[in-house]
Amino acid sequence: MVTTRLHFADDARRRIVRGATQVARLVEVTLGPAARTVLIERAPAGPLVGSSGYDVALHVELVCPVEQIGAQAMRNVAWEVSDRWGDGTATVVCLAAALLQSLDRAETRGCERRALAEALDAEIDEVVAALTRSATPVMEDDDLRRVIETAAGGPDLSPLLFEAALRAGPQGYVDVVPAAESDALEVVQGLAFDGGWLSPSFAASGADRIVLENTYVVAFDGAVQSIDEIGPMLDVFVRMDQPLLFVATSFSEDAKERLGSLVRRTGAKIAAMRAPGEGDWRRFHLGDIAAATGATLFGDEGGYSLRTVRPELIGRAKKVELTAKESRFYGGAGGLPELDFRKAQIRGDIARSRYLSLDRERHEKRLALFFSGIVTLSLGGRTEPERALRIGSAQRAVQAIRAARQSGSIAGGGLALRDAGRALGNGSITGRAFEAPFRALSVNGATDATVSPRDPCNLVIDVVHRAAATAASLVSTNVAITHPRRLAN
Template sequence: MLTRLGRSGGTTVRSFAKDVRFGVEARSLLLQGVNVLANAVATTLGPKGRNVLIEQLLISPRITKDGITVANNVQLKDRRHNMGVQLLRQATNNTNNKVGDGTTTATILARGIACQGLHVLRQGQVNVQLLREGILQGSRAVCKALDEMSVSVDTIGQVEAVAKVALNGEERLAELIGDTILELGEGGVILLKESHSPIDEVKIQEGITLPSGYFSPFFATKSEGDTLELGNCLLLLTLAKIDQVEQILPALNLAKVREQPLLIIAQDFSSDLLKILVLNHLQGRVQVCAVKAPNFGEEQRQEMQDLALAMGAHLLEDATWLAELDEEDLGEVVSAVVDAKETHLMQPINVNEEQVQARIQHIRELIEEAITDEDLDRLKTRLGRMQGHLATIYVGGTSDLEVSERKDRFNDALQAVRVAISDGVVPGGGTAYLRCIPALDKLPPAEVMEHQVGREIVRDALRLPCYTIARNAGVDPDEVLRQVIAGSGNYGYDAAAGEFGDLLTRGIVDPTKVLQSAMTDAAGIASLLATTEVLITEQPRKRKIPKNQITQDLAKLVGM
């Protein structure tokens, strides 16, 4: 409904009315959206979870079992239902940002807590803020109990067990991750890329690899094939565009005096200068090679600063710095291998380790703050260069759909492995949450009725992950719950094998931090949702589509 507010300079100012709902009705509308999202995400949980097919306009659909991917693609037409989706999605995103896994579990717990909270509110007069405090008390008790039952990850076999759970039981892929971490160490950097073949493979790069090769193939004409190898090589790093040979004469003279090859990495080179350098190289006066600095703008500056620290060199900002160059400004490596596409620098000499470690810590902090996947990949690449070794897992598949789905699972597995190494693991399959129920029962009696009710809500929600895993496996979830609760310790249900047993011995484990984060985020968001009293949304309005046939066809294509 449009309301005219007034005119200013011939322009009409208009405002759309708001839809306002209260109390039980408002919470019920939110809950409908919560249920849609939770039902979609819950289908992916466990080794026998199902796939979700997601439409992508103008390209092939995406198939995935990744909870966060499913959650981020659920959007409902009704604005009031969609607000419930957005609230619940916040829990999944919080968990994903913290630990990179556990999003499905967080969704299931949040829905369970929210539903129970709304049910309590319908029963009578309840102080909603005290109820929220009780829910948060229960979640803190669960996190403490998880911490007490956690065991450390000390072997590659345990690492592979964590990866196997995240990969839905694919043992070969878990072994591939285990072998990679064994090669790199706990702090190693692992990137994921799509392979052009159906086979998964790992490429480990020692030293520093830059994604740019020599400016001219004539630099490699005196070597075998298309690769130029420079032993005991000097490095000149600059952000300047080098136009004249006089600008780099001091560096060329130093290389000639020391009888060492010179590798120049600069922002750009003039064509005339390249001709002179190639001629100099071919005539054997000074063995030299020119390489373009990676990336552009501020990213180029950051990566060149990384490179300078890692190589023990000084980054020369502009041409005036080149004129004042001295021997200490040059870096030195045992070997440099340059081809048409990449430059490999191995075993730097005279590196300041304190500065390198400070830079590594700075990049790690940036990684924790990264928002987009592109920023995360770029920062991980920088970290791998600084550490001197980087592994890239090329994820294969028979189709783009399969590659995309497997890449999602690989990413979840890598994140799960990292938090497991840092914080330990607990029995998987939802068993750890069930073992937290006695910890809630042992809490001192609450002085306020709402606090006790909040704890009971959390207690009931702890059954849901195990219940959902069993249901997705096609067995009686109530019977599975009964048997697991009757057991103790690591005894639980192996959904992949359809058997009960010691889950730690079977390698069915969850990272402790993942379960703690899922519990905390679910309790926080769900308690807010359950205590909502007023819901305000925009009134739905019909979009105006031009009558032109082309625009009508385009509108239909995008669902308008």
């Protein structure tokens, strides 16, 4: 029979605070460039080298079930920040636990619950305002270097990350992936997609690439079941001897075979490809291709039939390269109004995906293709754990670069938070709590290891809001309900 246990008032709250504090003390060792790692048992698998607050908090299981509630709250807020920013997880746990301790002390002294909540809201607003005022735009190379070195945890990866950030530009995207051998940096030019030609029959015998110069582009949001649907259009391009790329959502086997046969028989400069991606992503990418090349999207939804193709509805590109696995578009003829409209649509897709990190990243890559493109940074390591640590550090730095370019940077190393907390004055409830990340970084030796560190302003502000919300929800506990459980030996 499953039973429950009830833990009331001060006893419940103190145990929750104790659980949150234990996680914070464990997580603090991962803060800063001079931080240490936490070795985590994962039997029967090999141990995990924890280098971020979320990695560590995820594996904490406390014996006391009420203390575990506090630990779980720290894990949840670390996940939220990790999912949104990829960095700041140790800082948010450290700050949330410190704020919780401050609020608990105030309530123990007899501060009324409503007054405590109002005071917390007011002090958080003051801290956020102070952080915003202290932010400076990331304009110079030195500013960017300091943001990178702070987020990456030292100078090891800074030169590569700095070069990647410069080559991607403010609107570009840096993708960090494991390297097969040594570190490498690759810049993808043009509008590039995973997914190449429909069939090798469109390429010359033995060729591994199709290149269409000054090509026309037709984009069709639908399935081509028969070549008869597009026969009249193809006949025009065969007679004109003009290159054409036909992009559709899908092709039947019959349509694919007859298209290839037409190209082999006539020698026409015609190629076809299925829209990149799967499911909804296929339609996203098809729309991106249409916008970039200035093509009207044919199909039932747009109201344009392939049987009534007119020249003004066809897109253009200076060059299109197709292989079996990849396609790239260069010099698309899309006009500025259409491109701006498409970029706005993608930004809307990014905003709607704020709770889905994988979807958000894929939309951010889509947006980057309309600007500077995608820079791929491949990182290796002498061992698998070392490579994983380097990739994690680089990914945190990439997120910090993007955030700092959006909102500017503030003094890192916990300095901005400490100063904002001190500005609240001696009578504040939470002022000293904002010194917690600085104190932890000092213990780790970060103040000696990094000169003038810089953090993204909007990341730190988000950390403050999430830490405060977590602390406020926990300090209001009157009853905790737990279920007895047996821990593994």
